[in-house]
Amino acid sequence: MTKLIAFRIAQAIPVMFVVAVLTFLLMHLLPGDPATIIAGDAADQESIAQIRRDLGLDQPVPVQLWLWITNLAQGDFGRSLMLNQPVAEAVMQRLPVTLSLAFVAFVITIPVGIALGVIAAVWRDTWVDSAVMILALVGVSVPNFWIAILSVILFSVTLGWLPSAGYVPLHDSFSGWLASLLQPAVVLALFQIGYLARMTRSAMLEVLDQDYIRTARAKGVTPMRTILKHAFRNSLMQVVTVSGYILSLLIGGSVVIEQIFAMPGIGRLLVQAIMARDYPVVQGTMLLLGFAFVFINIVIDIVYAWVDPRVRYD
Amino acid sequence: MTDQTAIQSPSTMTTTAPPPMPSRSRVLIRKLWRHRSFRLGAGIVLVIVVLALLAPFITDGSPNKMSLRDRFTPPSAEHPFGTDNFGRDIFTRVLYGARISLWIGFASAMLAAAGGAIVGMASAWFRRLDGIIMRIMDALLAFPAILLAIGINAALGPQVTSVIIALASAYVPRMARIVRAAALVIRELDYVDAARVSGAGATRIIFRHILPNCMAPLLVSVTFVFAYAILAEAALSFLGIGPPPPHPSWGNIIAEGRDYSVEAWWIMLFPGLAISLAALGTNLLGDGLRDVLDPRLKMEQ
Numbered sequence: 001m002t003k004l005i006a007f008r009i010a011q012a013i014p015v016m017f018v019v020a021v022l023t024f025l026l027m028h029l030l031p032g033d034p035a036t037i038i039a040g041d042a043a044d045q046e047s048i049a050q051i052r053r054d055l056g057l058d059q060p061v062p063v064q065l066w067l068w069i070t071n072l073a074q075g076d077f078g079r080s081l082m083l084n085q086p087v088a089e090a091v092m093q094r095l096p097v098t099l100s101l102a103f104v105a106f107v108i109t110i111p112v113g114i115a116l117g118v119i120a121a122v123w124r125d126t127w128v129d130s131a132v133m134i135l136a137l138v139g140v141s142v143p144n145f146w147i148a149i150l151s152v153i154l155f156s157v158t159l160g161w162l163p164s165a166g167y168v169p170l171h172d173s174f175s176g177w178l179a180s181l182l183q184p185a186v187v188l189a190l191f192q193i194g195y196l197a198r199m200t201r202s203a204m205l206e207v208l209d210q211d212y213i214r215t216a217r218a219k220g221v222t223p224m225r226t227i228l229k230h231a232f233r234n235s236l237m238q239v240v241t242v243s244g245y246i247l248s249l250l251i252g253g254s255v256v257i258e259q260i261f262a263m264p265g266i267g268r269l270l271v272q273a274i275m276a277r278d279y280p281v282v283q284g285t286m287l288l289l290g291f292a293f294v295f296i297n298i299v300i301d302i303v304y305a306w307v308d309p310r311v312r313y314d
Numbered sequence: 315m316t317d318q319t320a321i322q323s324p325s326t327m328t329t330t331a332p333p334p335m336p337s338r339s340r341v342l343i344r345k346l347w348r349h350r351s352f353r354l355g356a357g358i359v360l361v362i363v364v365l366a367l368l369a370p371f372i373t374d375g376s377p378n379k380m381s382l383r384d385r386f387t388p389p390s391a392e393h394p395f396g397t398d399n400f401g402r403d404i405f406t407r408v409l410y411g412a413r414i415s416l417w418i419g420f421a422s423a424m425l426a427a428a429g430g431a432i433v434g435m436a437s438a439w440f441r442r443l444d445g446i447i448m449r450i451m452d453a454l455l456a457f458p459a460i461l462l463a464i465g466i467n468a469a470l471g472p473q474v475t476s477v478i479i480a481l482a483s484a485y486v487p488r489m490a491r492i493v494r495a496a497a498l499v500i501r502e503l504d505y506v507d508a509a510r511v512s513g514a515g516a517t518r519i520i521f522r523h524i525l526p527n528c529m530a531p532l533l534v535s536v537t538f539v540f541a542y543a544i545l546a547e548a549a550l551s552f553l554g555i556g557p558p559p560p561h562p563s564w565g566n567i568i569a570e571g572r573d574y575s576v577e578a579w580w581i582m583l584f585p586g587l588a589i590s591l592a593a594l595g596t597n598l599l600g601d602g603l604r605d606v607l608d609p610r611l612k613m614e615q
Contacts (some may be wrong), residue, residue: 018453059515100446137601141541141593143548146568146586149575194363256549270461271553274468286457286465293456 004305008298015067016249019290024068027283028061077287080279082273087284090218090269097167097265100177101257102250104185109192109246114239116193117200122227123209124201144253148260155183165262166206177216184261188253192246199242240307244300248294250294335480345606352602358595362588365469366412375403377410377562386578396580398571404581407562408588415592416565418477423540427532430489434528435520437490438497448494451487459484460546467555474557481546483541492535496528530607535601541593548571549590 035052035065036043052058055068077087122130130282139225164181168176207213208231216226255267266285273281346352365372380400386396395404437447454462463480470476500506501524509523550556551565552572559566564585571581 013457014449015452019456021445022450023465061513133435137594138590138599141545141597142547143552143565143586143593145549145552145570146425146589148596149568149572149582150586153576153579160509193525252460255461255464256553259553266526270554271463274555282465286461288454290453293458297456305454309547 001302001305004299005302008301012294012298015294016200016291017236019294020069020072020287021065023283023287023290024065026286027279028064042117047256059200072287077284079282080278081276082276082281085282088288089233090281091285091288094264094266094269096169097263098251098254098267099260100167100170100181101184101188101254101263101265102247103278104178104181105189105192105250106247108185109196109250112189113193113196116197116201118204118227118232120197120201121204122232124205124208129201133201136194136201139190140196144187144191145256145260146262147190148184148257151183151187152260166216167261167265180263184254184257184263188250188257191253192249195249196239196242198244200235200239203238204231207231208234234245237304237308240300240304244296247296251289251292329527338367342606349602349606351373355472355595355598355600355602358591359599362412362595363416365409366416367578369406369409369413373403375406375407377407378402378560379406386574388578389580396578398567398578398581399574404567406583407567408564408585409564411541411567411585413591414474414557414561415544415547415565415589418474418481418557418563419540419544419592419596421478422481422485422547423480423536426485426489426539427536429482429486429494430491431525431528431532433486433490433495434493434495435525437494438501438524439516439520444494451490454483454487455520457484459488459542460549463546463550464553464555467550472558474561477547477550477556480527480550481543484546485542489532489535489539492531493528496531497524500524500527502597523555524550534600534604535605537596537603541596541600544589544593544596 005199034057035048035057044081049058056064057068068193075088077091080087080090081084081088104250116132119131123129140178164183165179166180167179168213170177213230216230217223221230254265255264255270258265258267259271266289269281270285273285336499336510343559344464360377380402381397382400384393384397384478385399391394393403393405395408397403398407435452437444437451439611457465463477466483470479506519506523509519514523547556547563548565548568552569553565554569557563559570566580567585571578571585575582
């Protein structure tokens with residue numbers, strides 16, 4: 001197990017390096033000249049050149065790339081132009097919001113999605129299966145920001161049950177935190193619930209067709225026990241595999257949902273930075289999120305090995 | 315999705331249709347036609363495509379024609395979907411929006427498939443490049459597709475073409491993995507050896523023997539990417555980094571109607587329904603294709 005963890009981390013280092021290089025290259029495709037933007041409209045050539053020198057933009061691209069990588073290695077992600085603070089600091093301030101949102105959505109998605117998938121598989125080809133699968137299909141087909149707007153009209157404007165915008169930090173009040181997250185998290189989870197239900201159903205159906213399930217049934221194991229102990233456990237592998245992807249989808253989706261519920265998270269920061277052409281923030285946010293997903297994937301791999309001991313030896 | 319479509323028996327596949335149609339493709343088409351969700355999905359998609367193509371004949375107005383006297387008209391016989399804050403007819407805008415949204419979905423799915431086929435094939439054929447290529451793909455996969463699309467789109471500027479390039483690049487790694495997995499299995503099969511022994515060159519083996527047999531898993535994922543791309547395009551437009559505003563893309567109409575979502579709900583309701591219907595149709599179609607083309611699921615029936 002330790003060997004596996006060490007191996008996965010060693011494997012992640014080149015990936016993280018490539019993530020850093022890709023992010024750099026991506027931002028250097030930007031058509032605008034950052035120095036001109038920072039200097040503002042009234043600036044003369046002199047001060048633009050000065051800013052360009054300060055930011056190192058007068059250096060050749062490979063030199064800039066080298067500086068970017070060496071700075072990253074020292075934990076320096078650059079400085080925001082619009083906020084006048086280090087990018088890492090700006091991201092860290094907003095990280096709890098996005099993580100809370102993704103976490104609550106994840107906690108909703110996993111049990112609901114799995115339960116729906118198992119129910120559909122157990123009652124396969126009945127009306128229960130059809131109903132669940134239609135719901136799941138709608139879940140993966142409806143744009144979540146649109147549902148978010150409709151949901152605000154219903155639950156916040158008309159019924160007044162839930163706040164329509166804002167975020168309450170966890171250390172201020174737990175109930176306020178949960179209330180502020182409930183609506184955005186449920187809306188955010190809809191797509192992933194549909195996706196997970198569909199995955200779980202097909203994973204379950206595959207297992208239910210195996211000989212050992214027939215054996216278990218034949219020797220008189222109760223249906224409940226057959227499904228939970230024999231079938232579900234073995235279909236768990238596929239569920240673990242997609243759960244990392246689900247987490248990544250949730251964090252990606254929160255970029256959009258944060259806009260609607262005016263939540264001060266990373267997604268809002270990213271969109272503001274794009275509008276303001278604050279390229280260090282765009283670059284830094286993308287990079288930190290990229291690193292986060294590399295890390296999530298390592299965790300998933302380890303969980304995978306823990307669930308299925310066979311994986312350790314390959 | 316990727317796991318199930320990755321391993322594919324070559325016997326169930328069609329090649330690029332030569333004039334005398336092999337009976338296998340006819341069997342496949344018959345099976346697809348008998349598949350309920352495929353039929354429904356194909357029907358929905360077909361209706362939307364036809365409506366989009368015939369937009370100028372269905373409505374007489376232009377999608378951007380303003381009429382300040384008719385601002386915020388609720389749905390009526392004259393304006394079936396109502397009008398927006400500039401008095402523009404929402405029905406016309408949604409119809410023309412279908413053209414933009416479907417085009418973006420189609421073009422990015424095709425581009426992603428082509429890119430994925432090239433990268434995946436290169437990875438499976440040139441084994442020495444495999445490590446590097448797949449590490450780069452892993453790095454791209456580290457970003458959620460929507461985030462990558464946002465980043466690329468921010469770099470390229472708000473245009474329809476950059477949305478297409480952004481969405482396509484976001485889905486290339488997934489496609490590449492699918493093609494690579496399929497190609498790795500197929501290149502070890504006897505008939506590839508047979509082709510090699512009978513003197514076929516690398517180009518011929520790749521294009522005539524391996525690539526056509528990777529088409530089934532690729533086709534299945536193209537349909538799903540098309541559905542994702544429609545949703546992602548709408549999200550990008552909504553965030554203000556999609557096709558620039560005068561374009562009546564579905565996401566743009568929702569974004570413009572958002573400020574009036576309580577008083578003039580019809581502005582955002584109908585384009586949202588259109589997006590949902592288009593994605594639903596494509597997903598149904600994809601489900602049907604997967605069931606018919608994937609031998610593992612076929613065994614269950």
